[in-house]
Amino acid sequence: MSLHTSLKVGGPADIFAVPQDADDLLNLLTLLGEQNIPWIAVGKGYNLLVRDKGIRGAVISLEQFNRIEQLPLSTHSTSVEGRGGYIRAEAGAENISVVRFAQQKGLGGIGFIAGIPGTIGGAIKMNAGAYGEGILERTDHLTLLRAGKIANYYMNDLDFGYRHLKLAEGDIILAAVLSLEMRESHHTEEEIRKDLELRRSKHNVGHPSAGSFFKNPQGQAAWRLIDAAGMRSTKVGGAQVSEVHSNFLVNTGNATTQHFLDLAEIVKNAVFALSGVTLEEEVRIVGEI
Numbered sequence: 326m327s328l329h330t331s332l333k334v335g336g337p338a339d340i341f342a343v344p345q346d347a348d349d350l351l352n353l354l355t356l357l358g359e360q361n362i363p364w365i366a367v368g369k370g371y372n373l374l375v376r377d378k379g380i381r382g383a384v385i386s387l388e389q390f391n392r393i394e395q396l397p398l399s400t401h402s403t404s405v406e407g408r409g410g411y412i413r414a415e416a417g418a419e420n421i422s423v424v425r426f427a428q429q430k431g432l433g434g435i436g437f438i439a440g441i442p443g444t445i446g447g448a449i450k451m452n453a454g455a456y457g458e459g460i461l462e463r464t465d466h467l468t469l470l471r472a473g474k475i476a477n478y479y480m481n482d483l484d485f486g487y488r489h490l491k492l493a494e495g496d497i498i499l500a501a502v503l504s505l506e507m508r509e510s511h512h513t514e515e516e517i518r519k520d521l522e523l524r525r526s527k528h529n530v531g532h533p534s535a536g537s538f539f540k541n542p543q544g545q546a547a548w549r550l551i552d553a554a555g556m557r558s559t560k561v562g563g564a565q566v567s568e569v570h571s572n573f574l575v576n577t578g579n580a581t582t583q584h585f586l587d588l589a590e591i592v593k594n595a596v597f598a599l600s601g602v603t604l605e606e607e608v609r610i611v612g613e614i
């Protein structure tokens with residue numbers, strides 16, 4: 326899995342499956358179910374920390390589900406006045422491609438995901454966002470594969486918040502319909518430019534990372550707490566608290582997942598000892614213990 330994650334650590338999965346379409350995915354799940362093989366769905370692995378022993382079972386990549394289309398407003402049940410239109414993006418579509426597609430259609434309001442690496446599936450599951458905005462606030466509904474059935478679920482009926490979407494065990498996000506505003510192309514271009522520039526100046530950590538390792542506790546910035554606890558640049562093996570951005574834990578070259586887990590524990594203990602705050606991982610930790 327080190328080949329499939331941005332942190333470039335993690336042992337092998339038993340099976341890495343790339344279904345071509347919904348039928349293929351349903352057949353795969355039937356086969357796995359018949360043999361009691363566990364599985365997880367992933368995007369591009371920009372927020373995944375896979376343990377060193379790897380993953381017993383199957384990893385299902387939705388990368389072939391990557392169509393993006395504009396929906397006619399009339400087909401829509403919850404069209405909101407003042408909004409411009411709807412874009413449906415399949416789970417494997419990359420965030421930047423969705424922003425660019427919308428831009429071509431004169432739609433916008435999701436420029437904040439332009440620089441977030443990964444897929445729409447991963448962005449939806451994580452409620453990815455920046456500058457106080459999250460993708461789920463721009464989402465009308467999701468198409469989920471739940472208990473063997475494909476159906477639409479509206480955001481009003483789902484529980485979500487900061488970097489969090491509650492789904493049932495085994496749900497697979499197949500697509501999201503985003504509710505966007507009319508926006509002139511050059512405005513979106515400016516949003517994208519600013520976002521990428523800011524990221525270049527603040528996030529250019531020079532090593533593989535998963536972005537922010539910890540969630541920001543309510544009303545506080547994790548990086549400030551980590552800095553205050555004197556943890557910037559702390560290293561365990563090849564894993565290090567970045568010298569550039571102290572909420573980025575980076576792989577300086579020869580890290581293992583255990584290095585990251587040990588480093589995260591040291592950081593959490595130091596922050597708790599100083600400020601009484603328990604940091605919670607934003608990265609998803611998966612795999613055999």
Ligand SMILES: Cc1cc2nc3c(=O)[nH]c(=O)nc-3n(C[C@H](O)[C@H](O)[C@H](O)COP(=O)(O)OP(=O)(O)OC[C@H]3O[C@@H](n4cnc5c(N)ncnc54)[C@H](O)[C@@H]3O)c2cc1C
Nearest residue numbers: 368369370371372443444446447448450453454498535536
């Ligand atoms: C340099 C850098 C900067 C970053 N900046 C930001 C930022 O500003 N804001 C932010 O929010 N994040 C940021 N991230 C983190 C990461 O990019 C996001 O969390 C992104 O949404 C992950 O997408 P992914 O496709 O790689 O998902 P993955 O990492 O593959 O998966 C993430 C989670 O979603 C689940 N999942 C993925 N696809 C599906 C699906 N189809 N169905 C069900 N579950 C699924 C996985 O099981 C996993 O639990 C950054 C990462 C890096 C490396």
